[in-house]
Amino acid sequence: DAKTTQPPSMDCAEGRAANLPCNHSTISGNEYVYWYRQIHSQGPQYIIHGLKNNETNEMASLIITEDRKSSTLILPHATLRDTAVYYCIHRAIVGNYQLIWGAGTKLIIKP
């Protein structure tokens, strides 16, 4: 069973920042937080991951709370092509690398 909780859907205006929350209150010290997205039944696309510190790459920023019980994925300037289902996932640092998927958040970017 998924160990993360996400809102089922969100809207965001094109050009604005999209902030997607995720609760992972049972995360352990040896698990990363990973974010993937899936655009209209295509193969999932890796976005970003983190352990304790905030992370940023060319796609997004990841803000992890100090207690690590929740995180927020930020798409700084959302475009229509960012419409997708976004998944927040735990993954062990070592050992079992399988990804356990929840239902995700369906993000709709509106013009």
Place this chain on the structure above:
Amino acid sequence: NAGVMQNPRHLVRRRGQEARLRCSPMKGHSHVYWYRQLPEEGLKFMVYLQKENIIDESGMPKERFSAEFPKEGPSILRIQQVVRGDSAAYFCASSPQGSEQYFGPGTRLTVT
């Protein structure tokens, strides 16, 4: 650098036939994962393989399903005697050890 390749992209089988799904990992990746996705649901882990070894098959149904990743060639997910409930999208992902997984485009299996 080619991404993860899966073929066929679409596969139709009648009940009782066999389905073979192929996955070629990204160059340099020795870890392969198979996931299944039913409509409107998240992915479900099936099996994790390294070259010539099954590392974790805890998500595989006990019967009719098997997977391999031979020394040469693609990884194969094999479903024998397919039933309607096997209809789903099957995704393969590859990674270097301990790193993020990169997914292929999937194979959509339809059992009639």
